[in-house]
Amino acid sequence: MTSGAPSDWYRWIPEQISARDYELLPEDFCRTIEVVDGHIVKCESPSxxxxxxxxxxxxxxxxxxxxxxxxxxxxxxxxxxxxxxxxxxxxxxxxxxxxxxxxxxxxxxxxxxxxxxxxxxxxxxxxxxxxxxxxxxxxxxxxxxxxxxxxxxxxxxxxxxxxxxxxxxxxxxxxxxxxxxxxxxxxxxxxxxxx
Known part of the structure; x- marks a missing residue:
């Protein structure tokens, strides 16, 4: 987990995130998402x-x-x-x-x-x-x-x-x-x- 992120980080995610908010998210979570106009879009696992x-x-x-x-x-x-x-x-x-x-x-x-x-x-x-x-x-x-x-x-x-x-x-x-x-x-x- 990236330092600075709360241990219950998933409750902390705001509806619209900033670049700073994104930097605080755990790296393994960031690998599963994209962000469009500040909104998190979950990416499905590919075949x-x-x-x-x-x-x-x-x-x-x-x-x-x-x-x-x-x-x-x-x-x-x-x-x-x-x-x-x-x-x-x-x-x-x-x-x-x-x-x-x-x-x-x-x-x-x-x-x-x-x-x-x-x-x-x-x-x-x-x-x-x-x-x-x-x-x-x-x-x-x-x-x-x-x-x-x-x-x-x-x-x-x-x-x-x-x-x-x-x-x-x-x-x-x-x-x-x-x-x-x-x-x-x-x-x-x-x-x-x-x-």
Missing amino acids: RLHNRVARRIATHMEAGRKPEPCLMVDTDVDVRISDVPLSLRRPDVIVYRCLDDDAKLYAGDTVLVVEVVSPDSSFHTDTVEKKAAYAAAGIPVYLIVFLTEAADGIELIEEYRLSEGRYHLVCLHTRRLTVDSPIPVDIAFGDLASG
């Missing part, structure tokens, strides 16, 4: 397929990194959209400009985010709410991965690029994820999802 796809996308992006410009790849970490009101999201995969490990990761440092859609729970959040929030925050590239029950596990991946303050669909990836920038990736869907 094994969801986690596998996100991890493999991150691994391939990590392998494609070049020393310049300095970019980092991570999974499931806070991206600070705004401080007041506090808004932060936890994309499944994040590519961002190099920062110290203890520095807060802001949307302005982020160059690409990936969300893996869980059809039964996160479809509207990932395709509408997060798409609007990431565009408004100026994140240049947004990939949305749609899972399926089919053998390869992925139905399609939508690639959006930011232009004039909003996302424009530039590619529907149907068998392979092939992206040139900010990090080159070329991988078959089956290799992303197979067990």
